[in-house]
Amino acid sequence: EAGLGGIRDATNIIQPSGLAVAVITNVGEEHLNALGGTLESIALAKSGIIKQGRPVVIGGPLDPGIEKIIQEVAALKNARVVPAFGPGVDCSVNNVQVDGGGPVQFCGIRVDRNLKDVKQGLTVWKIGNSFLRLRLIGYHQLNNVVTAICTILCLRDQGWRIHDSAIWSGLENTVIPGRFYFVTNVEAIRLGCKHSSLILDGAHTAGSAKALAETLRMVFPKVPLALVVAMASDKDHHGFTSQLLSGAMPNVVVTTEVPVAGSSIRATSASFLAKVWSQVAKDYNLEVLNDYHLKEPGCSGCSPQNMDPGQQDMDSLDSNMPEMEKMNPQPEHRIVISESASIQTALKKAIQLLESVSDTKGVVCVTGSLHAISAVLSL
Numbered sequence: 001e002a003g004l005g006g007i008r009d010a011t012n013i014i015q016p017s018g019l020a021v022a023v024i025t026n027v028g029e030e031h032l033n034a035l036g037g038t039l040e041s042i043a044l045a046k047s048g049i050i051k052q053g054r055p056v057v058i059g060g061p062l063d064p065g066i067e068k069i070i071q072e073v074a075a076l077k078n079a080r081v082v083p084a085f086g087p088g089v090d091c092s093v094n095n096v097q098v099d100g101g102g103p104v105q106f107c108g109i110r111v112d113r114n115l116k117d118v119k120q121g122l123t124v125w126k127i128g129n130s131f132l133r134l135r136l137i138g139y140h141q142l143n144n145v146v147t148a149i150c151t152i153l154c155l156r157d158q159g160w161r162i163h164d165s166a167i168w169s170g171l172e173n174t175v176i177p178g179r180f181y182f183v184t185n186v187e188a189i190r191l192g193c194k195h196s197s198l199i200l201d202g203a204h205t206a207g208s209a210k211a212l213a214e215t216l217r218m219v220f221p222k223v224p225l226a227l228v229v230a231m232a233s234d235k236d237h238h239g240f241t242s243q244l245l246s247g248a249m250p251n252v253v254v255t256t257e258v259p260v261a262g263s264s265i266r267a268t269s270a271s272f273l274a275k276v277w278s279q280v281a282k283d284y285n286l287e288v289l290n291d292y293h294l295k296e297p298g299c300s301g302c303s304p305q306n307m308d309p310g311q312q313d314m315d316s317l318d319s320n321m322p323e324m325e326k327m328n329p330q331p332e333h334r335i336v337i338s339e340s341a342s343i344q345t346a347l348k349k350a351i352q353l354l355e356s357v358s359d360t361k362g363v364v365c366v367t368g369s370l371h372a373i374s375a376v377l378s379l
Helices: 039-049 064-076 139-157 164-172 185-190 206-219 237-248 270-283 309-319 343-357 370-377
Strands: 022-024 056-058 081-083 089-099 102-117 121-134 197-200 225-229 252-255 287-290 334-339 363-367
Touching (some): 022 039, 039 064, 056 064, 064 081, 089 206, 102 139, 139 164, 185 197, 197 370, 270 334, 343 363, 343 370
Parallel strands (some): 022 056, 225 363, 252 334
Antiparallel strands (some): 102 121
Protein backbone atom coordinates (compact mmCIF):
# COMPACT_ATOMS: atom_id res chain seq x y z
CA GLU A 1 0.00 0.00 0.00
CA ALA A 2 1.30 3.43 -0.92
CA GLY A 3 1.85 5.59 2.15
CA LEU A 4 1.22 9.03 0.66
CA GLY A 5 0.11 9.68 -2.90
CA GLY A 6 2.10 7.68 -5.43
CA ILE A 7 4.56 9.69 -7.50
CA ARG A 8 7.09 10.06 -4.68
CA ASP A 9 6.04 7.04 -2.63
CA ALA A 10 8.58 4.43 -1.54
CA THR A 11 6.57 1.68 -3.26
CA ASN A 12 7.90 3.01 -6.58
CA ILE A 13 11.00 0.95 -5.96
CA ILE A 14 8.90 -1.81 -7.55
CA GLN A 15 9.72 -2.09 -11.25
CA PRO A 16 7.07 -2.69 -13.96
CA SER A 17 8.29 -6.25 -14.43
CA GLY A 18 7.60 -6.94 -10.75
CA LEU A 19 4.10 -5.49 -10.66
CA ALA A 20 1.09 -7.62 -11.55
CA VAL A 21 -1.54 -4.89 -11.21
CA ALA A 22 -1.87 -1.42 -9.68
CA VAL A 23 -5.02 -0.41 -7.77
CA ILE A 24 -6.35 3.09 -7.07
CA THR A 25 -9.29 2.56 -4.73
CA ASN A 26 -10.54 6.13 -4.52
CA VAL A 27 -9.54 9.79 -4.71
CA GLY A 28 -10.51 11.86 -1.68
CA GLU A 29 -9.32 14.93 0.19
CA GLU A 30 -7.11 13.24 2.78
CA HIS A 31 -3.55 14.67 2.78
CA LEU A 32 -4.90 17.49 0.62
CA ASN A 33 -2.19 20.03 1.52
CA ALA A 34 0.63 17.52 1.16
CA LEU A 35 -0.52 16.46 -2.31
CA GLY A 36 -1.06 19.79 -4.05
CA GLY A 37 -4.27 21.20 -2.59
CA THR A 38 -6.86 19.91 -5.09
CA LEU A 39 -8.54 16.62 -5.96
CA GLU A 40 -6.94 16.89 -9.40
CA SER A 41 -3.44 17.11 -7.91
CA ILE A 42 -4.22 14.15 -5.63
CA ALA A 43 -5.40 12.12 -8.63
CA LEU A 44 -2.18 12.95 -10.47
CA ALA A 45 -0.11 12.00 -7.42
CA LYS A 46 -1.92 8.68 -6.98
CA SER A 47 -1.47 7.94 -10.68
CA GLY A 48 2.24 7.72 -9.94
CA ILE A 49 1.80 4.05 -9.01
CA ILE A 50 0.78 3.18 -12.60
CA LYS A 51 3.58 1.25 -14.33
CA GLN A 52 4.53 0.92 -17.97
CA GLY A 53 2.41 -1.74 -19.64
CA ARG A 54 0.81 -2.97 -16.40
CA PRO A 55 -2.97 -2.89 -15.78
CA VAL A 56 -4.52 -0.48 -13.27
CA VAL A 57 -7.84 -1.07 -11.51
CA ILE A 58 -9.67 2.02 -10.32
CA GLY A 59 -12.40 1.94 -7.69
CA GLY A 60 -15.06 4.54 -7.38
CA PRO A 61 -17.23 5.65 -8.92
CA LEU A 62 -15.04 8.67 -9.57
CA ASP A 63 -15.82 12.15 -10.80
CA PRO A 64 -15.38 12.15 -14.61
CA GLY A 65 -12.66 14.80 -14.40
CA ILE A 66 -10.71 12.73 -11.87
CA GLU A 67 -11.11 9.55 -13.91
CA LYS A 68 -9.88 11.40 -17.00
CA ILE A 69 -6.62 12.31 -15.25
CA ILE A 70 -5.97 8.67 -14.37
CA GLN A 71 -6.91 7.55 -17.88
CA GLU A 72 -4.49 10.06 -19.42
CA VAL A 73 -1.56 8.96 -17.24
CA ALA A 74 -2.35 5.30 -18.00
CA ALA A 75 -2.45 6.04 -21.75
CA LEU A 76 1.02 7.60 -21.59
CA LYS A 77 2.29 4.41 -19.95
CA ASN A 78 0.34 2.04 -22.22
CA ALA A 79 -1.43 0.66 -19.14
CA ARG A 80 -4.89 -0.88 -19.45
CA VAL A 81 -7.45 0.80 -17.18
CA VAL A 82 -10.08 -1.42 -15.53
CA PRO A 83 -12.82 0.62 -13.81
CA ALA A 84 -14.56 -1.31 -11.03
CA PHE A 85 -17.81 0.49 -11.85
CA GLY A 86 -19.95 1.38 -14.84
CA PRO A 87 -21.45 -0.86 -17.54
CA GLY A 88 -21.13 -4.57 -16.84
CA VAL A 89 -20.92 -4.15 -13.06
CA ASP A 90 -24.01 -4.66 -10.91
CA CYS A 91 -24.15 -4.83 -7.13
CA SER A 92 -26.92 -4.50 -4.57
CA VAL A 93 -27.61 -4.94 -0.87
CA ASN A 94 -30.51 -7.34 -0.39
CA ASN A 95 -30.76 -6.96 3.38
CA VAL A 96 -28.72 -6.61 6.56
CA GLN A 97 -29.13 -8.82 9.61
CA VAL A 98 -27.50 -8.62 13.02
CA ASP A 99 -26.68 -11.94 14.66
CA GLY A 100 -24.50 -12.91 17.61
CA GLY A 101 -21.36 -12.25 15.58
CA GLY A 102 -22.46 -8.83 14.40
CA PRO A 103 -24.01 -7.41 11.23
CA VAL A 104 -24.14 -9.49 8.06
CA GLN A 105 -24.77 -7.88 4.69
CA PHE A 106 -26.45 -10.06 2.04
CA CYS A 107 -25.47 -8.84 -1.42
CA GLY A 108 -25.74 -9.59 -5.08
CA ILE A 109 -22.67 -8.92 -7.26
CA ARG A 110 -22.11 -9.45 -10.97
CA VAL A 111 -19.19 -8.55 -13.25
CA ASP A 112 -19.94 -9.19 -16.95
CA ARG A 113 -17.48 -7.46 -19.22
CA ASN A 114 -15.73 -7.69 -22.54
CA LEU A 115 -12.40 -5.88 -22.20
CA LYS A 116 -10.39 -4.91 -25.26
CA ASP A 117 -6.65 -4.42 -25.12
CA VAL A 118 -4.10 -3.79 -27.87
CA LYS A 119 -1.74 -6.46 -26.54
CA GLN A 120 -4.13 -8.98 -24.98
CA GLY A 121 -6.99 -8.63 -27.43
CA LEU A 122 -10.51 -9.38 -26.16
CA THR A 123 -10.89 -10.56 -22.58
CA VAL A 124 -14.26 -11.83 -21.36
CA TRP A 125 -15.10 -11.56 -17.66
CA LYS A 126 -18.21 -13.27 -16.31
CA ILE A 127 -18.54 -13.81 -12.60
CA GLY A 128 -21.42 -13.36 -10.18
CA ASN A 129 -22.97 -14.33 -6.88
CA SER A 130 -26.57 -13.47 -6.03
CA PHE A 131 -26.30 -14.43 -2.37
CA LEU A 132 -22.99 -13.17 -1.01
CA ARG A 133 -22.79 -13.02 2.79
CA LEU A 134 -20.42 -10.22 3.81
CA ARG A 135 -19.07 -9.04 7.15
CA LEU A 136 -17.91 -5.91 5.33
CA ILE A 137 -20.83 -3.61 6.00
CA GLY A 138 -22.03 -0.60 4.01
CA TYR A 139 -22.73 0.34 0.42
CA HIS A 140 -19.21 1.73 0.10
CA GLN A 141 -17.82 -1.72 0.87
CA LEU A 142 -19.51 -3.07 -2.26
CA ASN A 143 -17.27 -0.72 -4.26
CA ASN A 144 -14.26 -2.18 -2.44
CA VAL A 145 -15.47 -5.73 -3.06
CA VAL A 146 -15.89 -5.16 -6.79
CA THR A 147 -12.46 -3.49 -6.90
CA ALA A 148 -10.96 -6.58 -5.27
CA ILE A 149 -12.78 -8.87 -7.71
CA CYS A 150 -11.54 -6.90 -10.74
CA THR A 151 -8.02 -7.04 -9.35
CA ILE A 152 -8.23 -10.82 -8.98
CA LEU A 153 -9.58 -11.16 -12.52
CA CYS A 154 -6.57 -9.19 -13.77
CA LEU A 155 -4.36 -11.73 -12.01
CA ARG A 156 -6.28 -14.62 -13.57
CA ASP A 157 -5.68 -13.09 -17.00
CA GLN A 158 -1.96 -13.37 -16.22
CA GLY A 159 -2.19 -17.06 -15.41
CA TRP A 160 -2.94 -17.04 -11.68
CA ARG A 161 -5.17 -19.99 -10.77
CA ILE A 162 -7.87 -18.51 -8.53
CA HIS A 163 -11.24 -20.25 -8.61
CA ASP A 164 -14.55 -18.42 -8.22
CA SER A 165 -15.23 -20.37 -5.03
CA ALA A 166 -11.98 -19.05 -3.53
CA ILE A 167 -13.02 -15.48 -4.33
CA TRP A 168 -16.41 -15.83 -2.65
CA SER A 169 -14.94 -17.65 0.34
CA GLY A 170 -12.27 -15.01 0.77
CA LEU A 171 -14.78 -12.18 0.65
CA GLU A 172 -17.21 -13.84 3.07
CA ASN A 173 -14.46 -14.51 5.61
CA THR A 174 -12.92 -11.03 5.49
CA VAL A 175 -13.23 -8.87 8.61
CA ILE A 176 -11.48 -5.52 9.00
CA PRO A 177 -11.07 -4.67 12.72
CA GLY A 178 -11.07 -0.89 12.23
CA ARG A 179 -13.94 -0.63 9.75
CA PHE A 180 -17.45 -0.95 11.19
CA TYR A 181 -16.07 -3.63 13.48
CA PHE A 182 -18.72 -5.16 15.71
CA VAL A 183 -17.19 -5.92 19.11
CA THR A 184 -18.35 -9.30 20.42
CA ASN A 185 -20.84 -9.31 23.28
CA VAL A 186 -18.24 -10.79 25.64
CA GLU A 187 -15.68 -8.08 24.84
CA ALA A 188 -18.29 -5.32 24.91
CA ILE A 189 -19.45 -6.37 28.38
CA ARG A 190 -15.83 -6.44 29.56
CA LEU A 191 -15.50 -2.84 28.36
CA GLY A 192 -18.65 -1.86 30.25
CA CYS A 193 -21.06 -1.90 27.31
CA LYS A 194 -23.63 -4.31 28.74
CA HIS A 195 -26.85 -3.15 27.11
CA SER A 196 -25.71 -1.57 23.84
CA SER A 197 -23.83 -2.69 20.74
CA LEU A 198 -20.24 -1.47 20.42
CA ILE A 199 -18.88 -0.51 17.00
CA LEU A 200 -15.31 0.52 16.16
CA ASP A 201 -14.74 2.48 12.95
CA GLY A 202 -11.58 4.38 12.08
CA ALA A 203 -13.27 6.95 9.83
CA HIS A 204 -11.27 10.20 9.93
CA THR A 205 -12.23 12.12 6.79
CA ALA A 206 -15.47 13.75 5.67
CA GLY A 207 -15.93 11.05 3.03
CA SER A 208 -15.42 8.15 5.42
CA ALA A 209 -17.63 9.87 8.01
CA LYS A 210 -20.41 10.04 5.43
CA ALA A 211 -20.01 6.33 4.71
CA LEU A 212 -20.05 5.57 8.44
CA ALA A 213 -23.21 7.63 8.98
CA GLU A 214 -24.98 5.86 6.12
CA THR A 215 -23.92 2.46 7.42
CA LEU A 216 -24.95 3.18 11.00
CA ARG A 217 -28.44 4.15 9.90
CA MET A 218 -28.69 1.27 7.44
CA VAL A 219 -27.84 -1.33 10.08
CA PHE A 220 -29.34 0.39 13.12
CA PRO A 221 -32.24 2.58 11.92
CA LYS A 222 -33.84 4.76 14.61
CA VAL A 223 -31.59 3.28 17.33
CA PRO A 224 -30.16 5.66 19.98
CA LEU A 225 -26.55 6.42 19.14
CA ALA A 226 -23.52 7.60 21.12
CA LEU A 227 -20.22 8.54 19.51
CA VAL A 228 -16.79 8.57 21.14
CA VAL A 229 -14.56 10.78 18.99
CA ALA A 230 -10.79 11.30 18.97
CA MET A 231 -8.95 12.83 16.01
CA ALA A 232 -5.54 13.91 14.78
CA SER A 233 -4.89 17.63 14.44
CA ASP A 234 -4.41 17.63 10.65
CA LYS A 235 -7.92 16.35 9.81
CA ASP A 236 -11.00 18.21 8.59
CA HIS A 237 -12.79 18.30 11.95
CA HIS A 238 -15.73 20.39 10.73
CA GLY A 239 -16.32 18.30 7.61
CA PHE A 240 -16.10 15.08 9.61
CA THR A 241 -18.50 16.39 12.25
CA SER A 242 -20.98 17.75 9.73
CA GLN A 243 -21.29 14.42 7.93
CA LEU A 244 -21.93 12.46 11.14
CA LEU A 245 -24.35 15.01 12.57
CA SER A 246 -26.44 15.28 9.41
CA GLY A 247 -26.27 11.61 8.48
CA ALA A 248 -26.24 9.69 11.76
CA MET A 249 -27.89 12.20 14.12
CA PRO A 250 -26.24 10.96 17.35
CA ASN A 251 -27.90 11.45 20.73
CA VAL A 252 -24.60 11.64 22.62
CA VAL A 253 -21.06 12.67 21.65
CA VAL A 254 -18.10 12.33 23.99
CA THR A 255 -14.83 13.74 22.70
CA THR A 256 -11.46 12.58 23.95
CA GLU A 257 -7.85 12.35 22.80
CA VAL A 258 -5.39 9.56 22.09
CA PRO A 259 -1.70 9.59 21.13
CA VAL A 260 -1.06 9.67 17.38
CA ALA A 261 1.87 7.48 16.38
CA GLY A 262 2.92 7.33 20.04
CA SER A 263 2.92 11.09 20.61
CA SER A 264 0.39 13.67 21.78
CA ILE A 265 1.82 16.35 19.46
CA ARG A 266 -0.61 15.59 16.61
CA ALA A 267 -3.59 14.77 18.84
CA THR A 268 -6.52 17.20 18.88
CA SER A 269 -7.63 18.17 22.38
CA ALA A 270 -10.97 16.88 23.63
CA SER A 271 -12.07 20.43 24.47
CA PHE A 272 -11.42 21.67 20.93
CA LEU A 273 -13.36 18.76 19.41
CA ALA A 274 -16.24 19.39 21.81
CA LYS A 275 -16.38 23.02 20.67
CA VAL A 276 -16.42 21.93 17.03
CA TRP A 277 -19.30 19.51 17.64
CA SER A 278 -21.24 22.14 19.59
CA GLN A 279 -20.79 24.75 16.88
CA VAL A 280 -21.74 22.44 14.00
CA ALA A 281 -24.74 21.16 15.96
CA LYS A 282 -25.94 24.71 16.48
CA ASP A 283 -25.46 25.37 12.76
CA TYR A 284 -27.93 22.53 12.20
CA ASN A 285 -30.34 24.12 14.69
CA LEU A 286 -29.91 21.27 17.17
CA GLU A 287 -30.32 21.87 20.88
CA VAL A 288 -26.97 21.23 22.55
CA LEU A 289 -26.75 20.01 26.13
CA ASN A 290 -23.47 19.71 28.00
CA ASP A 291 -23.43 17.41 31.00
CA TYR A 292 -22.31 20.27 33.28
CA HIS A 293 -25.65 21.96 32.54
CA LEU A 294 -27.26 19.12 34.49
CA LYS A 295 -25.15 19.47 37.61
CA GLU A 296 -26.61 20.46 40.94
CA PRO A 297 -24.50 22.66 43.24
CA GLY A 298 -22.13 20.65 45.39
CA CYS A 299 -23.15 17.31 43.95
CA SER A 300 -19.67 15.97 43.21
CA GLY A 301 -18.72 15.76 46.87
CA CYS A 302 -15.08 16.59 46.35
CA SER A 303 -12.84 19.36 45.09
CA PRO A 304 -12.34 19.38 41.31
CA GLN A 305 -8.77 20.52 41.80
CA ASN A 306 -7.91 17.30 43.62
CA MET A 307 -9.53 14.96 41.12
CA ASP A 308 -8.17 13.14 38.10
CA PRO A 309 -9.83 14.76 35.03
CA GLY A 310 -11.23 11.47 33.79
CA GLN A 311 -12.46 10.50 37.24
CA GLN A 312 -13.98 13.95 37.69
CA ASP A 313 -15.93 13.35 34.49
CA MET A 314 -17.25 10.04 35.77
CA ASP A 315 -18.01 11.12 39.35
CA SER A 316 -19.98 14.16 38.25
CA LEU A 317 -21.83 12.02 35.75
CA ASP A 318 -22.67 9.30 38.26
CA SER A 319 -23.97 11.83 40.78
CA ASN A 320 -26.34 13.34 38.23
CA MET A 321 -27.78 10.19 36.75
CA PRO A 322 -31.21 10.64 38.41
CA GLU A 323 -31.44 14.17 37.00
CA MET A 324 -30.43 13.00 33.54
CA GLU A 325 -32.96 10.19 33.59
CA LYS A 326 -35.68 12.85 33.66
CA MET A 327 -34.74 13.97 30.15
CA ASN A 328 -37.03 13.03 27.31
CA PRO A 329 -34.76 13.81 24.37
CA GLN A 330 -35.89 14.26 20.82
CA PRO A 331 -32.92 12.76 18.89
CA GLU A 332 -33.53 14.98 15.88
CA HIS A 333 -33.47 18.15 18.01
CA ARG A 334 -31.23 17.49 21.01
CA ILE A 335 -27.69 16.23 21.47
CA VAL A 336 -25.60 15.80 24.62
CA ILE A 337 -21.97 16.80 24.04
CA SER A 338 -19.28 16.11 26.61
CA GLU A 339 -15.55 15.50 26.85
CA SER A 340 -13.27 13.18 28.75
CA ALA A 341 -9.55 12.91 29.37
CA SER A 342 -8.98 9.33 28.22
CA ILE A 343 -10.49 6.84 25.81
CA GLN A 344 -11.40 4.53 28.71
CA THR A 345 -13.35 7.15 30.68
CA ALA A 346 -14.85 8.54 27.46
CA LEU A 347 -16.21 5.12 26.57
CA LYS A 348 -17.67 4.65 30.04
CA LYS A 349 -19.17 8.12 29.97
CA ALA A 350 -20.75 7.60 26.53
CA ILE A 351 -22.33 4.34 27.67
CA GLN A 352 -23.83 5.91 30.80
CA LEU A 353 -25.06 9.01 28.97
CA LEU A 354 -26.70 6.91 26.27
CA GLU A 355 -28.42 4.70 28.83
CA SER A 356 -29.61 7.79 30.67
CA VAL A 357 -31.31 9.36 27.64
CA SER A 358 -32.92 6.19 26.28
CA ASP A 359 -34.71 3.15 27.66
CA THR A 360 -34.01 1.08 24.53
CA LYS A 361 -30.87 -0.73 23.48
CA GLY A 362 -28.53 1.61 21.65
CA VAL A 363 -25.25 1.71 19.76
CA VAL A 364 -21.92 3.14 20.94
CA CYS A 365 -19.45 3.87 18.13
CA VAL A 366 -15.80 4.84 18.62
CA THR A 367 -14.50 6.78 15.62
CA GLY A 368 -12.33 9.64 14.34
CA SER A 369 -9.00 7.86 14.21
CA LEU A 370 -7.50 4.41 13.74
CA HIS A 371 -5.33 5.30 16.73
CA ALA A 372 -8.53 5.55 18.80
CA ILE A 373 -9.58 2.10 17.61
CA SER A 374 -6.18 0.73 18.56
CA ALA A 375 -6.48 2.31 22.00
CA VAL A 376 -9.86 0.63 22.60
CA LEU A 377 -8.62 -2.76 21.39
CA SER A 378 -5.69 -2.50 23.82
CA LEU A 379 -7.90 -1.91 26.88
